[in-house]
Amino acid sequence: xxxxxxxxxPILIVIYYVVIGLLPFAQRRKARHAATxxxxxxxxxxxxxxxxxxxxxxxxxxxxxxSLDFFTQDQKPIGQTGGGMxxxxxxxxxxxxxxxxxxxxxxxxxxIYLAEVGKGKFAATxxxxxxVLTGLPSIIAGILGYTLIVMRYNQFSAIAGxxxxxxxxxxVITRVTEEAILLVPKSxxxxxxxxxxxxxxxxxxxxxxxxxxxxxxxxxxxxARVGGETxxxxxxxxxxxxxxxxxxxxxxxLPLSIYLNANQPFDSSQQLAVTGALFLVLWIAFxxxxxxxxxxxxxxxxx
Amino acid sequence: MLQYSTAxxxxxxxxxxxxxxxxxxxxxKVDFHYGSFHALKDVNIAMPSHRVTALIGPSxxxxxxxxxxxxxxxxxxxxxxxxxxxxVDGSDIYxxxxxxxxxxxxxxxxxxxxxxxxxxxYDNIAYGPRIHGxxxxxxxxxxxxxxxxxxxxxxEVKDKLSQSALALSGGQQQRLCIARTMAVDPQVILMDxxxxxxxxxxxxxxxxxxxxxxxQFTIVIVTHNMQQAQRAADYTAFFMLGELVEFNTTxxxxxxxxxxxxxxxxxxxxx
Ligand SMILES: Nc1ncnc2c1ncn2[C@@H]1O[C@H](COP(=O)(O)OP(=O)(O)O)[C@@H](O)[C@H]1O
Ligand SMILES: [Mg+2]
Numbered sequence: 206x207x208x209x210x211x212x213x214x215p216i217l218i219v220i221y222y223v224v225i226g227l228l229p230f231a232q233r234r235k236a237r238h239a240a241t242x243x244x245x246x247x248x249x250x251x252x253x254x255x256x257x258x259x260x261x262x263x264x265x266x267x268x269x270x271x272s273l274d275f276f277t278q279d280q281k282p283i284g285q286t287g288g289g290m291x292x293x294x295x296x297x298x299x300x301x302x303x304x305x306x307x308x309x310x311x312x313x314x315x316x317i318y319l320a321e322v323g324k325g326k327f328a329a330t331x332x333x334x335x336x337v338l339t340g341l342p343s344i345i346a347g348i349l350g351y352t353l354i355v356m357r358y359n360q361f362s363a364i365a366g367x368x369x370x371x372x373x374x375x376x377v378i379t380r381v382t383e384e385a386i387l388l389v390p391k392s393x394x395x396x397x398x399x400x401x402x403x404x405x406x407x408x409x410x411x412x413x414x415x416x417x418x419x420x421x422x423x424x425x426x427x428x429a430r431v432g433g434e435t436x437x438x439x440x441x442x443x444x445x446x447x448x449x450x451x452x453x454x455x456x457x458x459l460p461l462s463i464y465l466n467a468n469q470p471f472d473s474s475q476q477l478a479v480t481g482a483l484f485l486v487l488w489i490a491f492x493x494x495x496x497x498x499x500x501x502x503x504x505x506x507x508x
Numbered sequence: 509m510l511q512y513s514t515a516x517x518x519x520x521x522x523x524x525x526x527x528x529x530x531x532x533x534x535x536x537k538v539d540f541h542y543g544s545f546h547a548l549k550d551v552n553i554a555m556p557s558h559r560v561t562a563l564i565g566p567s568x569x570x571x572x573x574x575x576x577x578x579x580x581x582x583x584x585x586x587x588x589x590x591x592x593x594x595x596v597d598g599s600d601i602y603x604x605x606x607x608x609x610x611x612x613x614x615x616x617x618x619x620x621x622x623x624x625x626x627x628x629x630y631d632n633i634a635y636g637p638r639i640h641g642x643x644x645x646x647x648x649x650x651x652x653x654x655x656x657x658x659x660x661x662x663x664e665v666k667d668k669l670s671q672s673a674l675a676l677s678g679g680q681q682q683r684l685c686i687a688r689t690m691a692v693d694p695q696v697i698l699m700d701x702x703x704x705x706x707x708x709x710x711x712x713x714x715x716x717x718x719x720x721x722x723x724q725f726t727i728v729i730v731t732h733n734m735q736q737a738q739r740a741a742d743y744t745a746f747f748m749l750g751e752l753v754e755f756n757t758t759x760x761x762x763x764x765x766x767x768x769x770x771x772x773x774x775x776x777x778x779x
Contacts, residue, residue: 324586392623395581396685400636400692401613410635411625 217244263483270480280446280462286473290481292448293462296363299450300442300458301432303367308374308431309424315375316382316420321408323383332383338376346372347437355441363456366442370431377430381423385416418500425496429489435460459485532557532696532726533578538592540573540750542585547573549750551592555743560718560727562741562758564734566773569747571730575698578728579615580608596696613640616689618699622681624673624688629656629665632673632684636692651691659687659717679710686717690725697721699729703736715740734774738762746770 221240228236278289319332350369355361389412397407413420438444444461459481466478531554540548548570555561563571576582577590580601593600601611613636624632633652642648652669656662661683665676673684682702689697699718703711718727718740731737737744737758744761746753746769754761754770765771 390623392619392621393625395584395617395619396623396625396688397635398581398584398609399579399612399617399619400639400688401609401611402636402639403609406639410639415626 260486263479263486267476267479267481267483270476271484275477275480275484279448280457280466280477281473282446283469283474284471288473288477290459290462290477290484292445293457293459293481294484295448295450296442296445296457297432297459299452300363300366300438300456301370301428303364303452304370304374304431305428307367308371308427309378311371312375312378312427313382313420313424315379317386317408317413319379319383320386321404321412335376335379338372339380341373341376342436343373343434344436344440346370347440350437350441358453360453361441361443361455363442363452363454366438366456366458367452369437369441370434373434373437374427374431377427378424381427382416382420385419385423386412388419389415422496422500425492429492433460433485433489435464439464529556529559531555532597533728534593534595534598535574535577536593536595538574538577538590538594540570540577540582540591541587541589542573543587547750548577551752553745553752553755555726555728555745557726558722558724559742560722560729560740561743561745562737563728563730563745563747564732564737564773565747565753567732570750571747572700573750574747575700575728575730576617578696578698579612579617581612581617583608613692614694615696615698616692616694618682618685618689618697618702620701621705622678622685624676624681624684626672626674628670629673629676629684630669632688633691636688640692655687655691656684658690658720659683660713661687677710679706679713682706682710682714683717686714686721690721694725696726696728699727701730701732704732711736734762746773748773 225233225236225240272289274287275289275291276294277291278287279292280290281288315331315335319328319335322328323332346369349372350365354365354368393411393415394407397411402410438458438461442458442461443455444465445455445457446462447457449456463478463481463485466474466481469475469478533553533555535551535553538548538551539546551574563574565571573582577594578596578601582588582590590602594602596615600606625635627635630652633655634648637648637651642651653662653666656665661680664680665684673681676684682705686697686702703714706714715736718729721727722742729740731740741758743755744758745755746761746765746767748769754765754767756766761770762774765774
């Protein structure tokens, strides 16, 4: 399989140029067009294969477990059959909710700052840092949450998990916001300034509304991405097998429970894990689709 | 051919001079730099109140730059610097302590490309008054109707005030932008080639509108179109390479230019 790949691509390229070269000049453009379509289509199919395999696997293995119990029951003690993921779903909602409360305002405000003020050394430093942080391995965010919160209070906690997730969200939201704002045409700003509005008024009444759907899309993508993170939570929220809503204690989260259950040698645990994974994928897909539908509807046309 | 009836008759009749009447905007030794680029060189001019002054000249000569100095729009450009004095009603708008935001309420601007906000027609007009603290619906309603009527747009849009301004034609959008500017009650309206994106019919309507507006506002209009300057403006300033070459009544300027460069330009020898 791999060898076919490694050899196949150069061979394809050679065939492509030979065939094009043999064709009469007038037909080359059409031939190139056809070849591009075919190759492009093939690449799309190749890229989709793993995705399709993954999803069919999840659906086949996990669908059966999507019962009412899955949503209403907590995990049973190890080895017992049945049980659900209620504790983990609620835990995820709490942790991701708290992370959003920290990450969204900070990220959006930082993005506004970079786009609107964004000159000088300070802004350049922030921009550089946020670019670096965008590529931050998520386990590092976990270590940060561990060092900042867990070590200080000597206690694993949902708060520490939320901080770790917020650290992952902030740079993404910052960049999306900055880019969305910079895309608002200069003519919109000038129109507003020309009527005697201040920069703050211009940002609030013209720039942000025009950039709104792009910013919202970015926020939702960031939240959804973070909702599926496991590594940062391993060192912070750690996980729980029962419902636990005290944010200063360790708390369950969906990706954590998937990871922990998948490592158990029992069928029922593994069933829970794969159903949890299916649910997570469906949930993230649902959020993405909803948001793109809303964004498409509400996107203001810019002249 | 189009008939530019009203605007043309008006200019032919109104060739005022009286050594340039009551000056509204006066530039004294204005130099302007974009970073190290010297865009305006020692500009001295006095533009009369309640008249239309056209700024003409080959492209890149600094017409827009000068226009944007008058409402301090150039302040938004990094590294730009103005020296000299720019006086409006006798007070220097670049003096320390002058707030450019407050200044722009009194000196409105209409841009080359119509730039309505992506909002309803009503909200476009109400934007300025709202910014300046008018909240009452009844008051806003009156302003919206008055400004749209003045810009000859009311009859065309009165039944669709809540529709997006972006659905209007280019010419309608530009008249909307003029109405939006009037809504904050400026004293001066600056227009930067307001017709260059419009077709001849829409252009003619804007010119008619300008003729109407000068009873209430002082208007400065940049145009690359010399016919337009002759039709619409009482006074004309000719710029070249960042210098003001000549300023006079439009009539004198075109019939009897004092400078050779002006003569060459208006007779189309370069441009
Ligand atoms: N933001 C800017 N930064 C640097 N140079 C500029 C800027 N805007 C305009 N210029 C330069 O200033 C000169 C005058 O420009 P402008 O006033 O726009 O000319 P006009 O409106 O007469 O065509 C041109 O040479 C132009 O390249
Ligand atoms: Mg210009």
